[in-house]
Amino acid sequence: MRFRLASAAAFCCVVAFCCMASLAGAQAALPSLTSQRIVTPLSVDFTASGFDSVTWAEDSPTLTQLGLDLTAGLEYTTPISMPIRLEVGYIGFASSGISSDGEQYRAWQGARFALLTGYNFAPLSIEGLGKLKLALLAGGAVTAAEYTDTALAYAYPSIVLEPRALLALNGIFGGDDTGPYITLPTELMFRAGNYSLAPGVGLGFRYRIIGIN
Amino acid sequence: MRVGKTIDSSLGLAAVILAAGLVFTSCTQNASSITSPRYALVYGIKNYLADPLTYTVADAQSIESVLESKGVPSVNMIEREDSAVTKAQIKADILSLSSVSSDSTVIVYYSGHGSYVDASWGSYYPTYSGAYIAPYDAVSSSGLTGSTISNLISPSEFESWISQMGTKNVIVIFDSCYSGGFIPSTSSIDASPSDYSSMQSYSAFSTAMSNFGSLLVANASASGEKTPIVLSACGSNEESYDGTTAMGHGVFTYYLLKAATNGDSNGDGYVTMTEAYAYTAQCIKTWGASLTSSDEYVAFLPHLSGGIRDLVLFTN
Numbered sequence: 001m002r003f004r005l006a007s008a009a010a011f012c013c014v015v016a017f018c019c020m021a022s023l024a025g026a027q028a029a030l031p032s033l034t035s036q037r038i039v040t041p042l043s044v045d046f047t048a049s050g051f052d053s054v055t056w057a058e059d060s061p062t063l064t065q066l067g068l069d070l071t072a073g074l075e076y077t078t079p080i081s082m083p084i085r086l087e088v089g090y091i092g093f094a095s096s097g098i099s100s101d102g103e104q105y106r107a108w109q110g111a112r113f114a115l116l117t118g119y120n121f122a123p124l125s126i127e128g129l130g131k132l133k134l135a136l137l138a139g140g141a142v143t144a145a146e147y148t149d150t151a152l153a154y155a156y157p158s159i160v161l162e163p164r165a166l167l168a169l170n171g172i173f174g175g176d177d178t179g180p181y182i183t184l185p186t187e188l189m190f191r192a193g194n195y196s197l198a199p200g201v202g203l204g205f206r207y208r209i210i211g212i213n
Numbered sequence: 214m215r216v217g218k219t220i221d222s223s224l225g226l227a228a229v230i231l232a233a234g235l236v237f238t239s240c241t242q243n244a245s246s247i248t249s250p251r252y253a254l255v256y257g258i259k260n261y262l263a264d265p266l267t268y269t270v271a272d273a274q275s276i277e278s279v280l281e282s283k284g285v286p287s288v289n290m291i292e293r294e295d296s297a298v299t300k301a302q303i304k305a306d307i308l309s310l311s312s313v314s315s316d317s318t319v320i321v322y323y324s325g326h327g328s329y330v331d332a333s334w335g336s337y338y339p340t341y342s343g344a345y346i347a348p349y350d351a352v353s354s355s356g357l358t359g360s361t362i363s364n365l366i367s368p369s370e371f372e373s374w375i376s377q378m379g380t381k382n383v384i385v386i387f388d389s390c391y392s393g394g395f396i397p398s399t400s401s402i403d404a405s406p407s408d409y410s411s412m413q414s415y416s417a418f419s420t421a422m423s424n425f426g427s428l429l430v431a432n433a434s435a436s437g438e439k440t441p442i443v444l445s446a447c448g449s450n451e452e453s454y455d456g457t458t459a460m461g462h463g464v465f466t467y468y469l470l471k472a473a474t475n476g477d478s479n480g481d482g483y484v485t486m487t488e489a490y491a492y493t494a495q496c497i498k499t500w501g502a503s504l505t506s507s508d509e510y511v512a513f514l515p516h517l518s519g520g521i522r523d524l525v526l527f528t529n
Contacts, residue, residue: 147521150491154401
């Protein structure tokens with residue numbers, strides 16, 4: 001039941017975030033007398049990632065946990081190829097295996113908020129198809145979480161490193177910054193004196209907001 | 214085509230990384246079985262000189278039996294009842310485990326009276342405040358008196374004894390009134406109400422959101438040092454329920470005993486403290502809801518200490 005509550009809350013956050021992003025895009029492109037299609041500096045995206053985290057601490061076993069992250073992002077691309085990115089989403093990890101002395105790390109889930117920046121590399125043209133756009137992002141995140149199946153609430157910060165490759169296909173989706181992408185996020189979580197390093201793989205889709213001028 | 218190779222390579226690399234991770238996780242998670250020693254101290258007090266209880270000794274006997282069949286050798290178990298459960302004896306039992314190996318697990322179970330000394334008692338017993346457990350010698354034929362109150366065991370006393378054990382893998386289970394007072398403060402907030410009148414805040418996720426800042430501060434100041442994992446029958450301001458004839462046990466212990474066989478929610482062969490808590494809490498919710506349409510039964514919901522760590526309570 002708590003899983004559903006947290007999921008529903010995270011989903012509502014994502015929906016609200018997308019609505020805000022759409023409004024922001026619309027505002028950036030209010031129509032004028034001579035209509036012209038413009039590409040705004042804003043894009044929205046949705047990513048689903050899988051993680052395999054390793055948790056460790058002094059005097060504690062090192063154990064791994066599988067996780068899932070569903071994230072909605074709003075990204076502002078500056079003229080100097082430096083994106084500024086906000087993320088909100090659901091994150092959840094299963095409990096770890098059990099060590100030989102009977103220890104385990106608890107499952108948890110929660111809502112994650114992140115602020116990232118980085119660098120958009122020059123796009124690589126792919127003849128006849130479109131462009132491959134590489135980016136490297138880094139930043140910080142905070143997560144409000146609960147230990148699954150308990151009434152225990154907690155929160156933790158983390159740092160995030162996220163290389164990303166987006167494929168913008170010619171003539172599809174209408175923009176050179178729109179398309180599917182693959183990402184390899186790695187998150188280092190600081191959890192009550194313990195550390196969890198969570199490398200993952202994510203797939204997503206980004207839409208560059210188009211306005212009419 | 215270049216693009217095909219690029220995309221294929223990226224996806225291939227991602228698939229390899231994910232597969233490697235899954236294999237690593239799978240190996241890590243399935244490789245372990247519990248090989249470290251396990252010990253248990255089990256106490257039940259029914260025949261107090263005043264205010265006797267009904268099912269507490271039965272609770273202790275059944276817990277002993279279940280633990281013996283679920284991973285604790287009888288040679289590593291101490292079970293005491295009634296007049297044998299004095300403050301000095303509990304302390305001696307705990308300190309007798311000061312030389313166990315650091316990878317051992319120690320389970321301490323207590324079923325008996327608990328007491329809460331508040332400000333209204335202050336003028337009589339100014340040095341006492343908060344939740345206590347009441348060993349046999351804390352209760353005279355006149356009840357809790359000035360000559361016996363020093364035999365109450367406070368959370369800080371108990372914690373200081375526990376800290377002298379040779380291991381940090383300590384499980385504490387109290388089926389007694391106000392036992393939530395023995396849950397150590399950690400970087401987590403227990404969203405279960407310590408008093409059912411405040412139950413409107415009963416949601417861990419909303420509690421996390423509404424206390425985001427303070428929880429981040431608590432997280433930052435946490436040392437990561439291992440603390441006992443405590444499961445209590447009720448909150449620090451609530452009374453536990455001694456049970457019904459049909460149960461033959463206190464309500465909390467009745468369902469905890471069932472968790473030993475039914476509580477392994479992920480089917481890995483172990484019932485952890487979190488699983489035992491979740492199963493017991495769910496059963497008590499169902500039981501409570503069948504008795505009354507009000508929410509008063511939440512006073513009998515168990516409480517669990519926080520932290521990222523969990524320990525196995527029952528092995529199968």
